[in-house]
Amino acid sequence: MSFVEYLKEKALYFFIGILCAVFVVILLIFTGSNLYAVAYSFTLIFIGIAVCVSVDYLKRKDFYKNLLFCMRAMDKLYLLSEMVSPPGFYEGNVLCEALKLSNKAMNDQIAFYKNSMEEYREYIESWVHEIKTPIASGMLIVENNQGNAIKSIGEELEKIDAFVEQALFYSRSSSVEKDYIIKEQSLRGLVLSAVRRNSKALIQNKVFVEVEDFDFTVHTDSKWIDFILNQIISNSIKYKSENSKIKFSAQKSGTNISLFIEDNGIGISQKDVGRVFEKGFTGENGRKFKKSTGIGLYLCKKLCDKLGLSISISSEENKWTQVEIVFPKGGTHLLS
Numbered sequence: 001m002s003f004v005e006y007l008k009e010k011a012l013y014f015f016i017g018i019l020c021a022v023f024v025v026i027l028l029i030f031t032g033s034n035l036y037a038v039a040y041s042f043t044l045i046f047i048g049i050a051v052c053v054s055v056d057y058l059k060r061k062d063f064y065k066n067l068l069f070c071m072r073a074m075d076k077l078y079l080l081s082e083m084v085s086p087p088g089f090y091e092g093n094v095l096c097e098a099l100k101l102s103n104k105a106m107n108d109q110i111a112f113y114k115n116s117m118e119e120y121r122e123y124i125e126s127w128v129h130e131i132k133t134p135i136a137s138g139m140l141i142v143e144n145n146q147g148n149a150i151k152s153i154g155e156e157l158e159k160i161d162a163f164v165e166q167a168l169f170y171s172r173s174s175s176v177e178k179d180y181i182i183k184e185q186s187l188r189g190l191v192l193s194a195v196r197r198n199s200k201a202l203i204q205n206k207v208f209v210e211v212e213d214f215d216f217t218v219h220t221d222s223k224w225i226d227f228i229l230n231q232i233i234s235n236s237i238k239y240k241s242e243n244s245k246i247k248f249s250a251q252k253s254g255t256n257i258s259l260f261i262e263d264n265g266i267g268i269s270q271k272d273v274g275r276v277f278e279k280g281f282t283g284e285n286g287r288k289f290k291k292s293t294g295i296g297l298y299l300c301k302k303l304c305d306k307l308g309l310s311i312s313i314s315s316e317e318n319k320w321t322q323v324e325i326v327f328p329k330g331g332t333h334l335l336s
Contacts, residue, residue: 006057014053021045056089063087078103124171128164135161158201162234169227169299182307185225187216187259187327191248194229198237205237207244214250216257218327224303228311229261231296232323236263239321255329262322268315276313277301 021042028038063085070083081099086092135157142154188211195202195209202209236246240263247262268276272283280294297313304311308328315321 006060010053014049017049021049059088060092063089063092078106121171125168128168128171131164132161135164155204163293165227166231166293166295166299169224169303170295181221182219183221184217184219185222187218187250187257188214190218190220190222190225191229191259193222194226194233195248197226197230198233201234201237202246205240205244207237207240207246210245210247212247212249216250216252218257218329220307220309220327224307228300228303228325231300232261235296236261236265236321239265239267241265241318252329257327257329259325259327260322261325262320264320267317267319267321268313269317273313273315277311 024045025038025042028041066085067080070080071077074080074083081096081103084096084099087096138157139154139161142150142157191211195211201207233246236244243264245264247260249260249262251258251260269284272281275281276283276297277300278294279298281298282294301311304325310326312324313321314324
């Protein structure tokens with residue numbers, strides 16, 4: 001707040017004060033007062049007004065300057081009411097009180113929705129665990145019976161199980177830090193575990209798997225990485241081509257270790273490859289084959305961010321697709 005702006009805001013008060021001072025001077029003159037007394041009285045009135053104006057202006061200037069500084073410097077504006085210094089004038093106190101009440105109301109609303117989301121997440125997790133029992137029973141029945149129809153039912157049950165698991169991981173993705181164990185893992189062991197898990201689908205779709213001979217250890221959570229690798233392998237199977245092949249390789253670069261998963265499937269168009277991690281984005285291939293939900297890779301990206309990893313995709317349409325997951329070397333990276 002500049003002094004000119006302050007004067008404009010208080011113009012009416014200053015005008016009335018000056019009129020009163022002029023009236024007092026005229027009254028003193030008409031009552032026959034000494035000119036020195038008149039000048040002395042006018043000077044006292046002027047000095048009094050000037051002192052009051054200056055003190056009031058300085059109070060407001062310091063408060064609003066501090067308020068603007070906090071607004072521009074803070075990345076969490078909801079803490080503004082806690083950072084602003086006491087103003088020392090009535091309007092400022094009212095403003096600060098309004099900010100505190102507004103902040104409290106916002107926090108109460110956030111807490112309400114947070115509790116609602118937590119209850120919903122807990123319900124989803126409970127439902128997933130309950131639904132897995134009949135799915136497992138159905139799969140057991142399929143294994144003990146033969147026939148094309150039974151086989152088709154088994155394939156559909158496996159798809160349902162994959163979607164149910166995806167729902168479970170989606171519900172937990174916002175609170176990974178509550179359900180993880182970061183420890184030293186064999187990268188090759190993690191890859192082989194994911195391949196074994198998808199072995200049936202790989203065999204049925206005649207997809208050849210090549211795992212290069214690498215021997216690296218990484219610090220991560222095996223359960224979440226298994227889910228990420230499973231999603232990537234599932235995508236490779238969905239969008240396979242003739243003589244399909246998935247190749248796993250790894251290399252060390254500086255302090256990082258990169259895992260590469262490459263397939264020779266139908267690839268991703270250049271206009272879509274930059275958006276594959278967006279929530280709900282299915283792309284041209286997803287619309288063409290009607291197999292994509294747009295959630296799998298979104299979850300992979302979200303979980304990698306939570307685990308302190310980076311993930312990227314490069315592709316050439318109708319030729320190949322490569323996914324790179326970068327693991328920071330050592331166990332010092334923290335969940336965000």
